[in-house]
Amino acid sequence: MRILETNQDMARACRECPRPLGLVPTMGALHEGHGMLVRRARKENKTVAVSIFVNPAQFGPQEDLHKYPRDLEGDLRLLRREEADLVFVPTVAEMYPPGFDTWVDAGALAGLLEGAIRPGHFRGVATVVTKLLNLTRPDQAYFGQKDGQQVTLVSHLARDLYLGTDIIVVPTVREPDGLAISSRNVFLNSAQRRAAPVVYRALNRAQGLWQKGERDAELLRREVRAVLECEPLIDSIDYVSVAAAESLEELKTVKGRVLVSVAVRLGATRLIDNIILE
Ligand code: PAF
Numbered sequence: 617m618r619i620l621e622t623n624q625d626m627a628r629a630c631r632e633c634p635r636p637l638g639l640v641p642t643m644g645a646l647h648e649g650h651g652m653l654v655r656r657a658r659k660e661n662k663t664v665a666v667s668i669f670v671n672p673a674q675f676g677p678q679e680d681l682h683k684y685p686r687d688l689e690g691d692l693r694l695l696r697r698e699e700a701d702l703v704f705v706p707t708v709a710e711m712y713p714p715g716f717d718t719w720v721d722a723g724a725l726a727g728l729l730e731g732a733i734r735p736g737h738f739r740g741v742a743t744v745v746t747k748l749l750n751l752t753r754p755d756q757a758y759f760g761q762k763d764g765q766q767v768t769l770v771s772h773l774a775r776d777l778y779l780g781t782d783i784i785v786v787p788t789v790r791e792p793d794g795l796a797i798s799s800r801n802v803f804l805n806s807a808q809r810r811a812a813p814v815v816y817r818a819l820n821r822a823q824g825l826w827q828k829g830e831r832d833a834e835l836l837r838r839e840v841r842a843v844l845e846c847e848p849l850i851d852s853i854d855y856v857s858v859a860a861a862e863s864l865e866e867l868k869t870v871k872g873r874v875l876v877s878v879a880v881r882l883g884a885t886r887l888i889d890n891i892i893l894e
Pocket of ligand 1: 745
């Protein structure tokens with residue numbers, strides 16, 4: 617496994633590696649969810665590259681950039697185990713050198729849901745993903761369904777800007793109690809951790825009703841919210857959304873491929889999760 621720190625070295629390694637090349641972009645603090653992405657990439661490519669970069673451009677001024685978990689040693693151990701070939705670990709100065717001032721505007725999608733709560737977040741995501749894909753030119757790039765809006769947005773980005781990379785979406789990995797695995801779960805105290813699976817239970821409530829034939833989207837939103845509101849450790853609900861998976865437009869009637877997504881706060885920790893109804 618080669619570890620590369622500069623754009624030049626990474627670009628060269630990707631140019632010269634056996635194809636197909638799969639890229640797994642990450643912000644480090646790797647867990648089983650990332651393990652799944654790397655394993656899928658390993659199965660489908662001759663070369664697997666992983667980027668580890670905590671992208672400051674996708675954090676707001678009040679957000680947890682400085683607290684974001686970092687564990688390069690642990691990350692490299694996991695990546696060796698999963699047999700990654702190339703690991704890109706650029707510094708902030710390498711990715712955003714003095715004079716850097718070109719940004720990717722991800723359009724209307726970027727202003728919805730997470731984007732409404734975290735202004736500028738998706739501009740940062742779209743910009744760094746474009747940079748990483750342009751630098752490495754992978755055949756496939758792998759993203760987790762856990763960040764449901766991100767995968768929709770990145771798929772549109774790759775399509776709209778002819779990035780020449782297929783975006784592969786990998787299912788969410790969950791703890792046995794249903795909590796979606798996330799780097800930020802380490803911030804939950806033990807009571808919050810016990811309460812957190814309510815998020816998945818709430819999403820399952822929507823799925824259960826939908827399976828019984830319910831198609832009123834507002835009723836599903838109300839029911840999801842009702843389950844979340846039963847948990848006293850949830851301090852606030854940022855949103856409950858029942859939207860078309862492709863456009864993220866809120867629906868009146870559930871039809872087609874639908875993304876049910878929620879964001880809640882347990883103390884200082886924000887949890888997001890989603891399911892697809894189709
Ligand atoms: O999902 C993430 O970890 C990040 O948003 C990504 C895609 C690596 C961009 O920084």
